[in-house]
Amino acid sequence: MTAGAVMRTVLLLVLVAFLVTPQSFAPVFEPLTRYGAPAIYAQGSLVDITLSHLGITLVATLAATLVAVGLAIVVTRPFGAEFLPLSRSISHIGQTFPPVAVLAMAVPVLGFGTEPTLVALFLYGLLPIFENAIAGLSGVSREVREAARGMGMTGWQRLARVELPLALPVMLTGIRVSAVIALSTATIGSTVAAKTLGEVIIAGLTTNNTAFVLQGGLIVGALAILINDGLMALERLLRRRNGLADTTAR
C-alpha cells in the first residue's frame, strides 16, 4: 500500500467515525467554542445531512453528465456539427452564471428546498463535462475511426463500440471536476433550505461558532478528496484498459 493509499484509508475511517459518533470528537472541537456553546452540531444527524448532501451532488452531476455527454455526442456527429457553437455558448453561460444568482432566480419559480439547488449545480456542472466529452470524442485517432467505418460498423456501432469506450477516460475527467465542484458548491443550497452540509456551516456563522463552521467544511473537504481520488483511480484503470499511456496526474 502506498503512503497515499494509507492516508486516504485513514481519512475515510476518521470521516466515518466522526459522522457516526460525532460526540466522541467533542474534545477536539471544544477549544474552538466560546461561552460554553456546544462543540458538535446536534440540530440534525450528521449522517443524514451528509447523505442528503451526497445525494444532491450525485443527482445534479448525473443529470449534467447525461445532458452534456448527449450534447457532445450530437455535435460530434456530421449532422450535429453546426450546433457546436450554440452548445458551447449554452454550457459557457451555465458556467459563468454564479450559482448564487441561479438560486435567487430559481426560488421564486421552484420554491425553497432542494430543487433550486439541483438546478444551480446542474447548470454549473455542464461545461467541464461537455468540453471533456468533446475532447474525448474528437481525440479518437483518424485511423481507428476509418477502420471502424471500413469494417462495416453502423454509426451507432462506431459510437458504442469504439468512440465512447475510447473517449471514456477523458469524459470521466470532466465528470470528476464537475462532481467535486458540485460537492463544494452544494453547501450554498442551505441558504434556500436544501438539506446539505452548508446547514452546519451556516449554523456556525450565525451563532459565531467556529467549531460548527470547521466541522461542515472538513466533512465537505474530506468527501471531495475521497471522491476525487476514487474517480482518478477509475480513470487510470480505464486508460490502461484502453491501451493508452497513463497520463492522469497524480
Add this chain to the structure above:
Amino acid sequence: MIEIDALTRVYGTTAVVDNVSLTVPRGEICVVVGTSGSGKTTLLRMINRLVEPSSGSVRIGGEDTRGFVAYQLRRRIGYVIQGNGLFPHHTVGQNIATVPSLLNWDKARIRARVDELLTLFQLDPEDYRDRMPRQLSGGQQQRIGVARALAAEPEILLMDEPFGALDPVIRSKAQADLLAIQRRFGTTIMLVTHDMTEAMALGTRIAVMDAGKLLQYAPPAEIISRPATVFVDALIGSGDRPFRMLALQKVRDHVEPGAAAGLPIDEEASLREAYAECLWSGRDAVPVVRDGALVGRITLARLTALAARPQ
C-alpha cells in the same frame, strides 16, 4: 472480380478521380501506383463506398455496389489501412473478430477463425489472442490488421498503403506473407502504394494514376517495357528498368544444363538476385539448386539478354 466503370469523384470543381475504368479479374492483385494527390486512395475508397462516387459504377462479382446498404457492403470487403487502425481497447482476438461479430457468427466459429488466422500469420493463438495491440511490434500489428480484414472470408481485399509504416526488412517479409495468403485464399486484392518496387513485387497488374486519371493499366513487364506516358516512365526510373525487368522473373524458368563453380543460388530466387550474385562474385555462371540438389546453372550472358528491352 472488381469492375470499375467510368468512376469519377469531384470535390468542388476538381475531379480527384476522373473517369477511371478498370477490371480486376478474380484472384488477381491490382496495385494502384501514383504520387500523393493522384487520386489512388480515393479510387480505392470508392470501391467500399467510404467515398461515394460522383458518377460511374463499381461492380463486385457482377453486383453493382449501389445496390447494397453501405455498411453491409463493407462487411463483405476486407479493408487494411496504413498504420493498421487496430482498436487499442480491444484484444488481438477481439480485433480480428470485428467483422464476424458484426455478422453475428456464433462464438465457436469466431474463435476457430481467430485461431486459424493467428496461426496462419505465425502468431501462437494461446500467446497472442488476449494481448492488447500496443503489446505487439509494428510488424505484428500490421499482420493483425490484415488478419482482421480477412476474418469474414471476403472475396475482395482493399489495402491502402498497408506496408507504409514498416521498416524495409519487415516490409519484404509482409509482402511475401501477403502473396502466400493471397495464393491460399484466392482473394482478389486491390492495393494502393506510392512505391513502384512494391507494385512490381506484388502486382499481377499495375494501374498508374496521375492527377485523377488512369494513365496505364498493364502487367508489370509491359509497364516497364512500354510505359504509356513520360510520367509512367519517370515513375519506373530509367536507371532501374533492366533490374526491375529481371526482378519480375524467377531463376527457375531460365535454368540451363551445365555446371558452374562457386556458391549456388536457389531456383526460387529472382533473376535480379542471380544477376547481382554473378556481378558480385565475378562469375559468368552460377549453379542453381532445387531443395538443395543441383539442377543446372544460370549464365550471365542469359541474364544480360533477359534484362534487355523486349522486342
